[in-house]
Amino acid sequence: MASTEQTKVVVPLGKLSKAGVLSFLSAQGILIFFLIGMFVFSFFSEQFLSQSNIMTVVRQASIIGIIAVGVTVVIIGGNLDLSVGSMLSFSTVLVVDLHDKIGPTNAILLMFALTLMIGAVNGFLIGFLRLNSLIVTLAMLSAIQGFVLIYSGGQNVDIANQENTWFAFFGRGFVGGIAVPVLMFGLLAILIQVVMSYTGYGRRIFAVGGNPMAAVYSGIRKNWCVFSTYLISAFCVACAALVLGSRVMGSQNNVGQGYELLVLAGIILGGTSLLGGAGSIWKTVIGVLILGFIQNGLLLMGYPYYIQWIVTWVIIILAVWLDLANKRKRLFTSHS
Amino acid sequence: MNASSPQSRQPIDAAPILELKGITKRFPGVVALNNVDFDVRPGEVHALLGENGAGKSTLMKVLAGKHQANEGKIILGGQEMAFENPKHAKRAGVVLIHQEQSLVSEMTVAENIFLGSLPRKSFNRVDWRKLREDTNKILERLKCGFQHDDLVGSLSIAKKQMVEIGRALAFTPQVVVFDEPTASLTDHEKPVLYDVINSLCEQGVGIVYISHRMDEIFHLSHRISVLRDGEYTGTVNTADTNEDEITRMMIGRSLTLDHASKPTDFGDNMLEVRHLSVKRVFEDVSFNVRKGEIVGMYGLVGAGRSEVAETIFGLRKPSAGDVVLDGEVVNFRNSHDAVMSGVALVPEDRKDQGLILGMNCRDNMTLASLSSVSSLGFMTSAKEREVYDKYHQAMKIKTPSWRQKVGNLSGGNQQKIVIGKWLHTQPKLLILDEPTRGIDVGSKSEIHTLVKDLAKSGYAVLVISSEMPEVLGLSNRIIAMYDGRVTAEFDGDNVSEDALVQAITGMGKQAQAS
Numbered sequence: 001m002a003s004t005e006q007t008k009v010v011v012p013l014g015k016l017s018k019a020g021v022l023s024f025l026s027a028q029g030i031l032i033f034f035l036i037g038m039f040v041f042s043f044f045s046e047q048f049l050s051q052s053n054i055m056t057v058v059r060q061a062s063i064i065g066i067i068a069v070g071v072t073v074v075i076i077g078g079n080l081d082l083s084v085g086s087m088l089s090f091s092t093v094l095v096v097d098l099h100d101k102i103g104p105t106n107a108i109l110l111m112f113a114l115t116l117m118i119g120a121v122n123g124f125l126i127g128f129l130r131l132n133s134l135i136v137t138l139a140m141l142s143a144i145q146g147f148v149l150i151y152s153g154g155q156n157v158d159i160a161n162q163e164n165t166w167f168a169f170f171g172r173g174f175v176g177g178i179a180v181p182v183l184m185f186g187l188l189a190i191l192i193q194v195v196m197s198y199t200g201y202g203r204r205i206f207a208v209g210g211n212p213m214a215a216v217y218s219g220i221r222k223n224w225c226v227f228s229t230y231l232i233s234a235f236c237v238a239c240a241a242l243v244l245g246s247r248v249m250g251s252q253n254n255v256g257q258g259y260e261l262l263v264l265a266g267i268i269l270g271g272t273s274l275l276g277g278a279g280s281i282w283k284t285v286i287g288v289l290i291l292g293f294i295q296n297g298l299l300l301m302g303y304p305y306y307i308q309w310i311v312t313w314v315i316i317i318l319a320v321w322l323d324l325a326n327k328r329k330r331l332f333t334s335h336s
Numbered sequence: 337m338n339a340s341s342p343q344s345r346q347p348i349d350a351a352p353i354l355e356l357k358g359i360t361k362r363f364p365g366v367v368a369l370n371n372v373d374f375d376v377r378p379g380e381v382h383a384l385l386g387e388n389g390a391g392k393s394t395l396m397k398v399l400a401g402k403h404q405a406n407e408g409k410i411i412l413g414g415q416e417m418a419f420e421n422p423k424h425a426k427r428a429g430v431v432l433i434h435q436e437q438s439l440v441s442e443m444t445v446a447e448n449i450f451l452g453s454l455p456r457k458s459f460n461r462v463d464w465r466k467l468r469e470d471t472n473k474i475l476e477r478l479k480c481g482f483q484h485d486d487l488v489g490s491l492s493i494a495k496k497q498m499v500e501i502g503r504a505l506a507f508t509p510q511v512v513v514f515d516e517p518t519a520s521l522t523d524h525e526k527p528v529l530y531d532v533i534n535s536l537c538e539q540g541v542g543i544v545y546i547s548h549r550m551d552e553i554f555h556l557s558h559r560i561s562v563l564r565d566g567e568y569t570g571t572v573n574t575a576d577t578n579e580d581e582i583t584r585m586m587i588g589r590s591l592t593l594d595h596a597s598k599p600t601d602f603g604d605n606m607l608e609v610r611h612l613s614v615k616r617v618f619e620d621v622s623f624n625v626r627k628g629e630i631v632g633m634y635g636l637v638g639a640g641r642s643e644v645a646e647t648i649f650g651l652r653k654p655s656a657g658d659v660v661l662d663g664e665v666v667n668f669r670n671s672h673d674a675v676m677s678g679v680a681l682v683p684e685d686r687k688d689q690g691l692i693l694g695m696n697c698r699d700n701m702t703l704a705s706l707s708s709v710s711s712l713g714f715m716t717s718a719k720e721r722e723v724y725d726k727y728h729q730a731m732k733i734k735t736p737s738w739r740q741k742v743g744n745l746s747g748g749n750q751q752k753i754v755i756g757k758w759l760h761t762q763p764k765l766l767i768l769d770e771p772t773r774g775i776d777v778g779s780k781s782e783i784h785t786l787v788k789d790l791a792k793s794g795y796a797v798l799v800i801s802s803e804m805p806e807v808l809g810l811s812n813r814i815i816a817m818y819d820g821r822v823t824a825e826f827d828g829d830n831v832s833e834d835a836l837v838q839a840i841t842g843m844g845k846q847a848q849a850s
Binding site for chain 1: 702
């Protein structure tokens with residue numbers, strides 16, 4: 001009897017506490033890490049926690065954030081979108097170049113239309129032809145960079161009359177004391193979070209990402225669902241291009257290079273699983289902001305900007321590891 | 337039943353090589369095993385019986401290190417063991433031959449048998465010669481008709497199973513567990529398996545043999561143990577018992593389905609399938625289901641029954657024929673159209689096809705009828721709860737809360753959620769594909785009652801099942817399928833079991849077997 005008593009009590013308790021620590025780490029670990037980081041940064045730099053610096057960080061994070069909101073939807077639906085980086089280049093170059101040629105309104109409309117078209121191509125190939133999303137969007141990443149160079153002839157573009165255009169509103173404007181990019185980020189995040197949590201459409205995306213076969217057996221039009229997530233992603237990229245083009249009033253050919261990884265980093269950091277079927281926009285918003293603060297802190301501490309790439313890598317690995325460790329209830333695995 | 341002489345084997349008198357004592361295994365919301373004892377002696381075949389969901393597979397997974405018991409001891413060769421994973425168990429000499437095969441079809445027989453433990457020579461290179469020799473030694477013991485360099489993908493299911501057994505032999509096992517090994521074997525492939533099992537016994541290996549088929553068990557085993565609803569109900573010597581006693585141990589109470597409660601009032605045709613074919617899957621299938629009627633579709637695994645259901649549901653494209661629903665030719669192009677027109681399919685594979693395991697109970701329940709709980713595209717939480725509560729109560733689903741992930745529920749409760757999901761779509765035609773596979777006895781009879789009540793309230797119901805009692809107990813009419821064709825149609829109340837068996841095995845084969 002004594003021995004059964006022992007197994008009854010000791011084993012579950014031991015397991016529980018370990019699993020509990022892991023799940024706590026995985027759920028809150030990033031936040032703890034973040035708070036420690038904030039503390040360290042504020043120790044080294046008085047500026048760091050100043051209101052103006054915080055506003056700057058949020059503002060800078062908003063472009064990545066806007067894109068990340070869209071890509072989160074794609075990921076919840078069980079796919080990836082790596083093409084957002086060069087799509088951002090494409091859309092920014094397009095809207096900036098066309099601004100002087102056909103006027104801001106037409107430029108914006110055309111840019112949105114063409115960006116959505118790229119999203120539709122991604123969506124068609126992945127949703128209806130069922131090609132692997134990683135490969136399709138990776139190929140798209142490279143193809144669009146090619147299109148951008150063809151379009152621009154390798155030249156950087158800019159807007160000639162930067163002072164007298166309402167186009168500046170999107171990147172430089174303020175509404176009620178809040179920068180427009182931050183406002184757009186916030187509104188898009190709220191809008192899409194509401195769609196994902198409170199509409200049948202959102203529920204179906206979760207279902208498709210969670211178990212595509214069961215979704216089909218429940219009468220859900222899986223192909224359309226997947227297709228639509230790429231339209232959402234493209235729409236968000238177009239919004240980000242609007243902000244970016246308007247803020248810089250010009251654009252390099254490769255302005256969006258590397259954004260796909262930063263976006264992914266933000267999403268993973270927030271805790272949305274790359275396996276699909278789970279996650280939330282709020283998590284992504286938090287992840288993107290953490291990423292922004294870390295980068296800003298490193299800069300303020302005087303590290304060269306490329307250090308942030310390495311730090312970002314470390315953070316992504318940590319985030320993915322903790323997520324997985326939580327699922328298998330231990331940090332290391334004995335299975336080969 | 338079996339052609340070979342049913343010699344009742346005397347129990348082998350030896351100290352057990354393996355003992356399980358007081359094994360208890362809990363999953364969230366369910367006790368899968370409660371204080372179960374089990375032992376195996378060297379050189380004996382110990383059959384483990386029990387209904388679906390009785391806990392046989394769970395017990396064996398505990399034994400093979402796939403699950404860890406909450407309580408209890410595993411004693412192998414006098415030593416207490418704690419297997420953390422299947423590899424531990426294999427090294428210690430306990431091997432489980434899987435129901436689902438886990439072979440790599442692109443590799444050769446030899447590579448599969450020694451997967452993960454390929455013999456090596458210097459610089460970590462694979463020692464192909466030794467691999468070949470070792471494999472041939474194992475293949476000799478198995479006496480099977482294939483070579484070490486055959487690709488596993490090119491072998492028949494029976495031969496693949498031999499490869500699985502060969503893989504077990506590579507570990508020089510002390511105990512080998514066979515989990516329903518004959519489920520996918522034809523009658524003339526079975527003796528080969530029996531020979532292998534007998535020769536393993538002669539070599540002193542202890543065999544655990546799980547099967548539903550009484551004839552096999554009485555033919556092969558020395559002792560029989562029975563599980564019922566996760567409880568151990570006893571062990572008997574095969575020589576001293578008979579099928580009746582075993583059945584009573586398994587069921588514990590009368591499970592005869594109440595034939596009188598079948599629906600009796602039929603309306604017009606709801607479903608009419610006319611000469612439906614899908615190339616290389618099934619051919620020229622015709623039948624009908626009337627309002628208020630339960631039609632059973634009976635046949636072996638692979639006869640094409642699920643595929644017919646999937647075609648009606650718009651998941652497969654027919655190469656010929658028509659599906660007529662409520663007097664209209666429909667031929668759905670996708671499942672969405674089928675659902676919109678009032679067809680519901682409770683699929684065969686709950687976990688892969690029926691549920692989103694990571695979602696909670698409520699969300700799974702409303703997944704097929706989201707528009708009914710939404711206004712202007714927005715779901716109303718109150719309406720969703722209403723739907724959930726309705727079926728939660730009506731079907732006696734046991735969950736702590738609607739927030740529970742369905743992945744944590746028992747099979748029976750999961751199945752009830754799938755059925756609830758489809759009932760809420762208010763279908764005209766309800767197709768149930770193996771509605772009670774792998775669920776506990778209690779839920780099973782609840783589901784049977786429910787299906788009959790649904791038909792009485794006017795639903796047209798098509799039930800696909802491989803279990804004869806289920807088909808006989810539910811159906812007004814029975815459609816038998818064999819090898820992609822409808823072979824016969826019976827009146828559900830006046831049909832002999834022999835006739836049914838003949839119809840689903842093909843007449844020629846039956847003659848050969850008897």
